Amino acid sequence: MSDYYKVSLDEAEMPTQWYNLIPDLPTPPPPPLHPGTHEPIGGPDLAPLFAMALIEQEVSTESYIDIPGGILDVYRLWRPSPLYRARRLERALGTPAKIFYKYEGVSPTGSHKPNTSVAQAYYNHQEGITKLTTETGAGQWGSSLAFATAQYGIECEVWQVAASYRSKPYRKTMMEIWGASVHPSPSDVTEFGRQLLAKDPGHPGSLGIAISEAVSMAVDDPNTRYSLGSVLNHVLLHQTIIGEEALLQLDKVGETPDVVIACTGGGSNFGGLSFPFVREKLAGRMDPVIRGVEPASCPSLTKGQYRYDFGDTAGMTPLVKMHTLGHQFIPDAIHAGGLRYHGMSPIVSHLYEEGIMEAEAITQVECFGAAVQFARAEGIVAAPEPAHAVAATVREALACKESGDEKTILLGLSGHGHLDLASYDDYLLGGLVDHEFSDADLSAAMAHVPII
Amino acid sequence: MSDYYKVSLDEAEMPTQWYNLIPDLPTPPPPPLHPGTHEPIGGPDLAPLFAMALIEQEVSTESYIDIPGGILDVYRLWRPSPLYRARRLERALGTPAKIFYKYEGVSPTGSHKPNTSVAQAYYNHQEGITKLTTETGAGQWGSSLAFATAQYGIECEVWQVAASYRSKPYRKTMMEIWGASVHPSPSDVTEFGRQLLAKDPGHPGSLGIAISEAVSMAVDDPNTRYSLGSVLNHVLLHQTIIGEEALLQLDKVGETPDVVIACTGGGSNFGGLSFPFVREKLAGRMDPVIRGVEPASCPSLTKGQYRYDFGDTAGMTPLVKMHTLGHQFIPDAIHAGGLRYHGMSPIVSHLYEEGIMEAEAITQVECFGAAVQFARAEGIVAAPEPAHAVAATVREALACKESGDEKTILLGLSGHGHLDLASYDDYLLGGLVDHEFSDADLSAAMAHVPII
Numbered sequence: 001m002s003d004y005y006k007v008s009l010d011e012a013e014m015p016t017q018w019y020n021l022i023p024d025l026p027t028p029p030p031p032p033l034h035p036g037t038h039e040p041i042g043g044p045d046l047a048p049l050f051a052m053a054l055i056e057q058e059v060s061t062e063s064y065i066d067i068p069g070g071i072l073d074v075y076r077l078w079r080p081s082p083l084y085r086a087r088r089l090e091r092a093l094g095t096p097a098k099i100f101y102k103y104e105g106v107s108p109t110g111s112h113k114p115n116t117s118v119a120q121a122y123y124n125h126q127e128g129i130t131k132l133t134t135e136t137g138a139g140q141w142g143s144s145l146a147f148a149t150a151q152y153g154i155e156c157e158v159w160q161v162a163a164s165y166r167s168k169p170y171r172k173t174m175m176e177i178w179g180a181s182v183h184p185s186p187s188d189v190t191e192f193g194r195q196l197l198a199k200d201p202g203h204p205g206s207l208g209i210a211i212s213e214a215v216s217m218a219v220d221d222p223n224t225r226y227s228l229g230s231v232l233n234h235v236l237l238h239q240t241i242i243g244e245e246a247l248l249q250l251d252k253v254g255e256t257p258d259v260v261i262a263c264t265g266g267g268s269n270f271g272g273l274s275f276p277f278v279r280e281k282l283a284g285r286m287d288p289v290i291r292g293v294e295p296a297s298c299p300s301l302t303k304g305q306y307r308y309d310f311g312d313t314a315g316m317t318p319l320v321k322m323h324t325l326g327h328q329f330i331p332d333a334i335h336a337g338g339l340r341y342h343g344m345s346p347i348v349s350h351l352y353e354e355g356i357m358e359a360e361a362i363t364q365v366e367c368f369g370a371a372v373q374f375a376r377a378e379g380i381v382a383a384p385e386p387a388h389a390v391a392a393t394v395r396e397a398l399a400c401k402e403s404g405d406e407k408t409i410l411l412g413l414s415g416h417g418h419l420d421l422a423s424y425d426d427y428l429l430g431g432l433v434d435h436e437f438s439d440a441d442l443s444a445a446m447a448h449v450p451i452i
Numbered sequence: 453m454s455d456y457y458k459v460s461l462d463e464a465e466m467p468t469q470w471y472n473l474i475p476d477l478p479t480p481p482p483p484p485l486h487p488g489t490h491e492p493i494g495g496p497d498l499a500p501l502f503a504m505a506l507i508e509q510e511v512s513t514e515s516y517i518d519i520p521g522g523i524l525d526v527y528r529l530w531r532p533s534p535l536y537r538a539r540r541l542e543r544a545l546g547t548p549a550k551i552f553y554k555y556e557g558v559s560p561t562g563s564h565k566p567n568t569s570v571a572q573a574y575y576n577h578q579e580g581i582t583k584l585t586t587e588t589g590a591g592q593w594g595s596s597l598a599f600a601t602a603q604y605g606i607e608c609e610v611w612q613v614a615a616s617y618r619s620k621p622y623r624k625t626m627m628e629i630w631g632a633s634v635h636p637s638p639s640d641v642t643e644f645g646r647q648l649l650a651k652d653p654g655h656p657g658s659l660g661i662a663i664s665e666a667v668s669m670a671v672d673d674p675n676t677r678y679s680l681g682s683v684l685n686h687v688l689l690h691q692t693i694i695g696e697e698a699l700l701q702l703d704k705v706g707e708t709p710d711v712v713i714a715c716t717g718g719g720s721n722f723g724g725l726s727f728p729f730v731r732e733k734l735a736g737r738m739d740p741v742i743r744g745v746e747p748a749s750c751p752s753l754t755k756g757q758y759r760y761d762f763g764d765t766a767g768m769t770p771l772v773k774m775h776t777l778g779h780q781f782i783p784d785a786i787h788a789g790g791l792r793y794h795g796m797s798p799i800v801s802h803l804y805e806e807g808i809m810e811a812e813a814i815t816q817v818e819c820f821g822a823a824v825q826f827a828r829a830e831g832i833v834a835a836p837e838p839a840h841a842v843a844a845t846v847r848e849a850l851a852c853k854e855s856g857d858e859k860t861i862l863l864g865l866s867g868h869g870h871l872d873l874a875s876y877d878d879y880l881l882g883g884l885v886d887h888e889f890s891d892a893d894l895s896a897a898m899a900h901v902p903i904i
Contacts (some may be wrong), residue, residue, distance in 0.1 A: 004463055005528035011458055076457035077536070077831045084529070088603070106558055108831035110870060150828045151540070170873040176880050177827050177873075375629050376602045379529045379560035418562060418870040421622040421629075428628050 005087060007100075007249040009080035015244040016072065017064040018237045021275040021347060024063065024282055029350040030321040033308060038452060041318050048219050049226045050234075053123040057234040065237065067119075070126075074118045074151050078107045079241065083249035086411075089377040090397070097400035098255065099393060101411040102246045102273060103380065109174070111383065111415030112269050113144035113229055116238035120227045121148035131155035131224040133217045135185065135210030138164050138337040139171020140415070141229035146180035159185035159213045162205035164337075170419055185210035192216060206330075207341075208313025215316070230266025231311065231320075231345045239272025246410060247276050255408050257288045259396055262412030263388040264292040264301070264359070265338045267345025273412040275347075278356060288410075290357040292348065293388040295367075296436045298331035300324060300344045301352050301359035303437050308452040309343060319452065322349040325437070326445030332435045334364050335423030336384035342445075360392060363434040367391040368427035371417070383415040384423050457539060459552075459701040461532035467696040468524065469516040470689045473727040473799060476515065476734055481802040482773040485760060490904060493770050500671050501678045502686075505575040509686040517689065519571075522578075526570045526603050530559045531693065535701035538863075540829040542849070549852035550707065551845060553863040554698045554725060555832065561626070563835065563867030564721050565596035565681055568690035572679045573600035583607035583676040585669045587637065587662030590616050590789040591623020592867070593681035598632035611637035611665045614657035616789075622871055637662035644668060658782075659793075660765025667768070682718025683763060683772075683797050691724025698862060699728050707860050709740045711848055714864030715840040716744035716753070716811070717790045719797025725864040727799075730808060740862075742809040744800065745840040747819075748888045750783040752776060752796045753804050753811035755889050760904040761795060771904065774801040777889070778897030784887045786816050787875035788836035794897075812844060815886040819843040820879035823869070835867040836875050 022028060031040040043055045050058070057065060067075075086099040104112035124132055132149055135158070136142030142158040149156035158180050165172060165184035172182050185205045186193035190213045196203050218226035228235060250257065260277045264270035270292050280286045294301055300323045309324040311317035324343040325331075331340040344352075351357045364384070371387035373394065374380070382390055393411045400407050417424065426432050474480060483492040495507045502510070509517060519527075538551040556564035576584055584601055587610070588594030594610040601608035610632050617624060617636035624634050637657045638645035642665045648655050670678035680687060702709065712729045716722035722744050732738045746753055752775045761776040763769035776795040777783075783792040796804075803809045816836070823839035825846065826832070834842055845863045852859050869876065878884050 003525075005525065006463055008460055008462055010460055011456055073455075073457065074831075108827075108833070147831055151831070169877065170870075173873040173877045173880065174833060177824055177833055177876055179828055372629055375560075376631055379526075379599055379603070381560070381626065381629055416870075418622075418868075419873075421625040421871075424629055425621065425625045428625065 004253060005085055007083040007252055009245060009248060011076055013248060014072065014075065014080045015241055016067050018067060019240040019244060019276050019279060020060055020063055020065060020237055021278060022233065023061050024279055025350065026354065029346045032318040032320045033452070035310065035315065035317065035319055038319070049215065051123040051127045051129060051225055053127065054120060054234045057237055058232060068122065071119050071122045080245045081106050083246055086378055089374060092373065092377045093394065093397050093401065095397040095401045096404060096406045097397045098406070098408045099397060099411060100250065100255070100409065101413045102242060103413045104242065105380065105413065105416035108147050109140065109144045110418060111140055111144065112239060112242060112272060113141055114147055115241055115272065116229065116235045116268065117144040117148035117227070118151065119238040121145070121152050121154060124225050125152040125154050129154065129223060129225050131157060131221070132227045133157045133214040133224060134227045134229070135159045135207060135214045137161050137207050138168055139175065140338060142180070142182070143171050143174040143178070144229070145227055146175040146178035149180065150178040156180035157217065158182045159187060159210040161185055161207060161210055162203060185213050187213060190216050206313060211312045212314055212316060230268040231343070233347060235268050236271035236275065236345060236347060239268050240275050242272040242412070243274060243276035246273065250410070256286045257410040258407040259289045259291060260410045261291045261293060261389050261392050261396065263339060263385050263414065264294055264344065264348060265341050265385065267348040269412060269414040271345060271348055274357070278351065291392060292357060292359040293392040294359060294361050295334055295336055295339050295388060296361045296363040296434060297334055298325065298340055299361040299437050300342065302361045303442060305446060306349060306353050307449065309449050311343060319450070320346050322346050323352065324449065325442065326449050328448045329445035335420065336364065336388065338385040339388065362388055362391045363436070365432050365434055368424065368432065370394045380413065381417045382413055383417040384420050386412065386414045456705060457537055459535040459704055461697060461700060463528055465700060466524065466527065466532045467693055468519050470519060471692040471696060471728050471731060472512055472515055472517060472689055473730060474685065475513050476731055477802065478806065481798045484770040484772045485904070487762065487767065487769065487771055490771070501667065503575040503579045503581060503677055505579065506572060506686045509689055510684060520574065523571050523574045532697045533558050535698055538830055541826060544825065544829045545846065545849050545853065547849040547853045548856060548858045549849045550858070550860045551849060551863060552702065552707070552861065553865045554694060555865045556694060557832065557865065557868035560599050561592065561596045562870060563592055563596065564691060564694060564724060565593055566599060567693055567724065568681065568687045568720065569596040569600035569679070570603065571690040573597070573604050573606060576677050577604040577606050581606065581675060581677050583609060584679045585609045585666040585676060586679045586681070587611045587659060587666045589613050589659050590620055591627065592790060594632070594634070595623050595626040595630070596681070597679055598627040598630035601632065602630040608632035609669065610634045611639060611662040613637055613659060613662055614655060637665050639665060642668050658765060663764045664766055664768060682720040683795070685799060687720050688723035688727065688797060688799060691720050692727050694724040694864070695726060695728035698725065702862070708738045709862040710859040711741045711743060712862045713743045713745060713841050713844050713848065715791060715837050715866065716746055716796065716800060717793050717837065719800040721864060721866040723797060723800055726809070730803065743844060744809060744811040745844040746811060746813050747786055747788055747791050747840060748813045748815040748886060749786055750777065750792055751813040751889050752794065754813045755894060757898060758801060758805050759901065761901050763795060771902070772798050774798050775804065776901065777894065778901050780900045781897035787872065788816065788840065790837040791840065814840055814843045815888070817884050817886055820876065820884065822846045832865065833869045834865055835869040836872050838864065838866045
């Protein structure tokens, strides 16, 4: 294996358990609170929204959860995903560092999202649910849920932010290919949507509004549940297969990472890759730096506050303790749509607060520059979200060049950018601008956050 | 392996030789002729256009040609490509047939084209060439050459049909990400292009015109050569790694195909998958039906004539004996751009004439219908070109359901459709129309073909 480029796993080597980090944490993350009573919420509060198996996973104290065969069979359409050694990028940078990247762009939708959408569709189908609703922005999550529901023959109804529905029609087409119904949000099929359209027929919508519409349709129908693509514990749990595979693959070539780098928006890609390495770190079996990378214009970890806040703009969800920029903060319209979220997964926030991980914020101009360099060296055109992790990897590799350190870097490449080429065009034409988040922005955004 | 979904090969199992079918054919294909003298052409005639190593491969009588390590290293970025058992599609169709598909969409550009672009860039670089020129329509070939030249640090200049350059900007962006220069064709950088623009500043261009521009730029500069993405013997040679891998993968699970199905435009995807199986068939080691699938609106094999014709519209290339609809035939603007070519590779034409393979023509409405069914079952959204092979596979599998035959079908899935979603949108909205090629079309198109 001295000159390998790709480290593959056979189907038979695919992990058959997800890893739950919570029991291994030195202290547990604070519980979510009811938005009205501010009391900790439990399973029954969530039952109208999620399948019971998913609620059990959300609060589970087991370290490992078996992946059912009916999920493994669908995972096999693209998993195990490849781990690459970035020999050409190393040479292009002139770094002594060894760079590995775990590539999730081989999934049917081109990202890591199906790792959880398949699991969510499976459990709902098992419990007799016949339809799932969800919201989506640019459409990556919506298309992943549409793919997953098609595998189990259940319906999928997606509310897509109207501005994206109109300006980025291709993800909508993907959802429809897989049989989903897609509404621009606000829509005329919910009471809330109709109210907003009455005031403004051309309303551009927002993720917060789309969540409200998708949730209301699930709550109103006993055979329908709602599905979320990030932030929640069970979503991050499903993604840990990424890191478990990467551990096996690095072990095959005798490597241990010194640095694990992934982008983080809601936290599902970051948690999926890094949590198994956090386990190894906490157990003293290795000691990697674990680094999350976020956009300079939406830096919830590096600039946000760690406190209870709402998950949605309207303030209807449970209150969760997380790093937040304030639930009414509207991030700049940067191209990495998957990183435009005011908050951060409670587990990731807790890890950051405990000093188990670190974080850095990078501008999108630097990210696209690094992604172009990566594409020319490694061939793969990264999505704008993992372009943030690519930029952080280039920074680390150049620091190694300076210091002479032969570090082993593991990079999470969560998806390809074949549906994001317009954003590369903006970059190549010099049209990208970055607004760095300021203290004044924070003060303004925090004014609406409840004091608990 | 009783319940496998994917048959993987390790890097170490990747074939290290391309297969040249020509020496194994019962009779050799007729030679190409000089457009002026009508005499057979040789290597020296081609030297201004192609690297010497490629010209040697074009006329080689060796059965196997070693793949240099410098090419294998780049192949490793995505090869060996996966072979899938389409268990979900089999269930959805209720067929007793076993369906396998070899998937080339995992390459950086999302199709099989890099198998030859990488080889062409490598040999030109080895011979000191510093720039490659080529033409492209929708952009799949141009982006594949741009990716390949970036791997070896040589320049790439692409002439893209102006209508596509303006209406489909994303492939242009991909080419630019990999560092290529892209001109709309006709362009103001060649004499021929300037002549056309003087007459019509908004000229939409054509593949024939773009070829003329790319060729003229190569001929005029001793450090520049030209690169073609299909039709020629050396291009099909490079693609045979697809079929060689598929043979190894089927062998791993103890299967022998009864039918091998691939779409064919210029012939590179079809030849790449099928030629190793043709070898096995001619040697009597297996007896699969080998089936090429073409669009009903551009049916060069099933409706064209087998005779000498030009490869380009302007009549500047060598004359090659092939199935042709006439070099001045302009196919309908169907969405499978890669299958819109008036002729067919001389080797594929020869195989068809000798009765070693068969062919069928299918309308695009049937193809998109089958591709949507495939996507819902298998997850992968196919490009419009391999959608033709998917449709032929569905036909075969349904015939097996009727007859009870448990045939083993091998399908070539040459690329994903993430950049072709607008065409799916047209299909889903019912906007696709098919023009079936008629005898009157043939008479009209053949009037311009020279009589040799």
